[in-house]
Amino acid sequence: MATAQRLSAAWPADSRLIDDRRLEIGGVDALALAREFGTPAYVVAEDDLRSRARQYLSAFRTHAPDAEIHFASKANPCTAVLRVFAEEGLGVDVASGGELHVALKAGFEPAKIILHGNAKSEAELRTAIDAGVGYIVIDNFADLERVIALAGDRVQPVLLRVTPDVRGETHDKISTGQADSKFGLSLRDASAAIERAAAAPNLRLDGLHLHIGSQLLELGPWRDAVEAIAPLGDFPVVNLGGGLGVAYTDAEDPPSIEVYAAAKVAAARELLGDHVRIIDEPGRSLVANAGVTLYTVESVKRNVSTWVGVDGGMSDNLRPMLYGARYEAEIADRFGGTTPSRITGKHCESGDVIVAEAQLDEPKPGDVVVTPATGAYGYAMSNNYNGIPRPPVVFVKDGDARVVVRRETFEDLTSRDID
């Protein structure tokens, strides 16, 4: 009889190993998914999305019953993913007119949408105001004046994003809380912006917003950030951003959602007061570990390293190229190998390495390789470099699989051409 074994935190909670070797996700055999839907393919365990959303709501609401959780849609702006979170009662954070379009299409009530952006266009602001979004997060003085001008006779609820001058430990490219950040009003400018917003009859300034960075594994900086903005005034609402890190490999040991929520709520309660309604905006930690990517090995070559060439790469996962991000990998039906392997994509760049230090079981062409923790910022940052069509997104649940985004075709690559 087949025996089943659970995997590390990098893998979907709804995945397991059959006979210690073969991956099953959402009750579906990974190799069978590759055969049915082709590779590369993003596979998302739907129940994982739901259970992480529920965990977030219950973790925050245990301490702050009126807390709201908004999914930062940039982490995975797939309509079906957003639809799941809308069904689970989350709100959504959008950072552009495009993300706003997807959020509305996914069925979010406009009042549960928050619009962000350090360089919002007039068109984006007008669309958001007309749609009736719950909050526009004002990022700078130009933004503030534009919202005042565009709101007209309506009263637009807003938050002001403040840069707390607190740096969390993460990659420089995704750190946002430092004084010299492109995001938000400085602590020095915040008071003048608050005065201006509070005096504008067509704005309703409900509170402040902070977001100090992404993939953060320590709790301390969030408390420091709340402490930094506390002297700016007493408001009914605070948005604490998102930023909780995840386990990509055994090297990361992030706080649980419960511990993270307790720490953030405690900081807000202690430093801002019991009356403040808390909003949090997680992206990565809602989706990263719910997803894996399946690839097929096309070539294996040995020189100094063993190079395992797969049929995707930096077009479906830019994170190793952008941040030196590290991932695990396994052969879908032969877990637990010992051949040191460098998994490389098919793009025309030497840096197109998806997993620099994998241990695979004697990889050979035709094998299906799977990388966990690709549910965040993979699909989101996918591209067509080298004319590679973007992969499909496949949801798995209770032994069934369904395509929620189809694979791109070669025709898609030329579909915007004007003859």
Ligand SMILES: Cc1ncc(COP(=O)(O)O)c(C=O)c1O
């Ligand atoms: C304004 C804002 N809110 C929320 C998030 C979500 O962050 P994460 O995916 O790290 O949870 C981001 C991205 O880092 C952001 O820029």
Ligand SMILES: N[C@@H](CCCC[NH3+])C(=O)O
């Ligand atoms: N794209 C980044 C995260 C950006 C965070 C958005 N503010 C990543 O993959 O880690």
